[in-house]
Amino acid sequence: MITTQQIQKWITDGELWRFYKTKEWISLKTSVLAAGHYECKICRQQGKITRYDIDEQGRKHLLSTVHHVNHVRSHPELAMSRTYRDPNTNEVKDNLIPVCKACHNKLHPEKRKNNSKKNCYTNVERW
Ligand SMILES: [Zn+2]
Ligand SMILES: [Zn+2]
Helix, strand or coil: CCCHHHHHHHHHCCCCHHHHCCHHHHHHHHHHHHHCCCCCHHHHHCCCCCCEEECCCCCEEECCEEEECCCCCCCHHHCCCCEEECCCCCCEEECEEEECHHHHHHHCHHHHCCCCHHHCCCCCCCC
């Protein structure tokens, strides 16, 4: 079981990557990807179906990224939660969405500026 306290400790220690390596997260992520048919939800909102990421060598990889709508750093209590309740509308919404790497980079502009170019394709989600 991953507790909020454990995640908070990883954040404090600068070791949040450990969260993305846990069996619990990997199995939750796999099930979110499968439930979303490996389609990027952001592309879909724009009428595009994206199921693959293309790496620098032009190779296709089935979608493998799940984004936290409520970022783990600001909402560690929702790190393992598929849904959340919107405090404004009281609606239950998706907290975990399958995304392609291109959309994921756009969702995290705060990360992009510190990222060196060679890190733009990594297989471990770091945020
Ligand atoms: Zn996308
Ligand atoms: Zn994300």
